[in-house]
Amino acid sequence: MNAAPVTAGSRVGLHPLISRPDDDDPDVVVVGRAEIGEFVELPAVYGEAIRLLDEGLSVSDTEARIAAEQDAEIDAAELVEALTDLGFVRDVDGRALPDPAVDAPPSHFRTLTQRHVAWLFSAPLKLAWTLVVGAALVTLALRLDLLPHYEDFFWSDYVGLTVLVNTVMMSAAISVHELMHLTAARSLGVPGRIGFGTRLHNLVVQTDVTAVWGVPRRSRYRVYLAGMAWDVLLMASLTLLVAYAPLPDLARALMQALVVTVLMTIPFQLQVYMRTDLYYVLRDLLRTRNLFDDGLAYARYLLDGALARLRRRPAPAADPTDDLAPHERRATRIYSVFLVGGATISLTFLLLYGAPIAISAAVRAVRGVVGGFAGGPVLTAVDSGVFLLIEGGIQVLFLVTFVRGHRHWFRRRAG
Numbered sequence: 001m002n003a004a005p006v007t008a009g010s011r012v013g014l015h016p017l018i019s020r021p022d023d024d025d026p027d028v029v030v031v032g033r034a035e036i037g038e039f040v041e042l043p044a045v046y047g048e049a050i051r052l053l054d055e056g057l058s059v060s061d062t063e064a065r066i067a068a069e070q071d072a073e074i075d076a077a078e079l080v081e082a083l084t085d086l087g088f089v090r091d092v093d094g095r096a097l098p099d100p101a102v103d104a105p106p107s108h109f110r111t112l113t114q115r116h117v118a119w120l121f122s123a124p125l126k127l128a129w130t131l132v133v134g135a136a137l138v139t140l141a142l143r144l145d146l147l148p149h150y151e152d153f154f155w156s157d158y159v160g161l162t163v164l165v166n167t168v169m170m171s172a173a174i175s176v177h178e179l180m181h182l183t184a185a186r187s188l189g190v191p192g193r194i195g196f197g198t199r200l201h202n203l204v205v206q207t208d209v210t211a212v213w214g215v216p217r218r219s220r221y222r223v224y225l226a227g228m229a230w231d232v233l234l235m236a237s238l239t240l241l242v243a244y245a246p247l248p249d250l251a252r253a254l255m256q257a258l259v260v261t262v263l264m265t266i267p268f269q270l271q272v273y274m275r276t277d278l279y280y281v282l283r284d285l286l287r288t289r290n291l292f293d294d295g296l297a298y299a300r301y302l303l304d305g306a307l308a309r310l311r312r313r314p315a316p317a318a319d320p321t322d323d324l325a326p327h328e329r330r331a332t333r334i335y336s337v338f339l340v341g342g343a344t345i346s347l348t349f350l351l352l353y354g355a356p357i358a359i360s361a362a363v364r365a366v367r368g369v370v371g372g373f374a375g376g377p378v379l380t381a382v383d384s385g386v387f388l389l390i391e392g393g394i395q396v397l398f399l400v401t402f403v404r405g406h407r408h409w410f411r412r413r414a415g
Contacts, residue, residue, distance in 0.1 A: 006077045006092060008060040012053050013090040018214035019047055024287055030213060034191055035101040037210030038086050045072050049079055107191035108182065118187045121222060129233055136236035139243045146243055152260045155253035160383035163390055170261045173234060174205050177227040181207035184226035188215050196401040199274040200343060201350050203398040217284050224280045228269060235259050273342030286331040294321065295336040
């Protein structure tokens with residue numbers, strides 16, 4: 001970023017910033033800019049300096065005021081330069097600076113504001129959610145035949161048709177799941193956007209709500225858990241409809257199939273060695289800032305150390321967790337074990353079961369299509385073709401999303 005020279009008499013204009021006390025340390029403030037999702041933790045004295053600069057005080061006047069009121073010496077010019085690198089400074093002495101928000105992806109549903117959706121998280125709605133879920137649990141206890149079963153997934157003898165319809169229903173449910181994350185964020189005045197991402201070998205729809213760092217930890221749980229709360233409410237509502245509403249057999253079968261497909265997503269959220277909804281809950285419960293990346297860095301450090309000993313080479317760089325607070329260092333080191341172990345188990349099961357099943361299903365579908373051209377059953381061929389289109393489309397979308405999210409890998413290899 002092309003920074004303007006900062007002198008003792010310089011005055012700076014700042015973009016609208018969020019500033020709040022840290023959740024754990026009263027001597028630290030969190031300062032950030034929601035539009036670009038950039039947040040930093042600073043000593044409280046620097047938070048006060050930012051406030052003074054934003055009020056129009058010059059660099060030297062800010063230093064003098066801090067010295068007089070806080071009995072502390074700061075380098076306000078250096079602070080301005082750091083804020084400029086973060087994209088927080090709009091102009092210096094009237095000279096406009098490049099704004100990184102211009103290139104930032106726009107927030108989705110920008111007209112959706114806090115006043116539109118805050119009621120969804122009010123006490124009466126929470127009570128209604130509890131009553132619906134409680135009624136569904138009682139119903140399942142009394143009607144064991146309504147408990148989800150894997151056979152409920154196959155509501156038709158045509159696998160391709162079943163997969164197509166179930167995929168459409170599941171896509172709608174996932175869309176609302178992510179929309180609930182976004183809605184929860186908007187109820188707190190936080191922007192966000194929905195897009196595709198990858199988690200190991202999984203294609204996922206995800207909601208980027210990085211700006212949620214601008215609200216206290218207790219409020220962030222609402223955003224993390226809103227999607228799963230919707231999933232539970234959807235399954236409970238469908239269960240009650242199947243149990244008590246006079247529905248046609250096909251409608252009942254489709255509802256039970258949707259319950260199974262939604263239920264199958266819950267174990268994925270428990271895989272906290274990836275950035276799932278419950279990973280973010282765990283991260284905040286453990287009072288850590290970047291549990292996944294720090295845990296991955298520590299695992300790489302241990303691997304590099306082991307390889308160095310085997311090759312009788314000097315030990316690698318310093319332990320990346322040394323700079324963390326004691327409680328955060330402990331949590332990160334323990335988490336790194338689950339991160340490596342969980343990822344290893346997931347990829348192993350993919351190689352042993354997931355990939356062979358997918359390949360076998362694809363081969364059977366190709367045979368079905370080829371057989372249709374050779375005079376075989378037309379419905380079987382169409383069914384197989386639908387299956388190939390759905391699964392092939394998902395895999396292509398995964399590859400495109402993966403490449404887009406890891407462009408730096410391919411640039412490095414190309415160089």
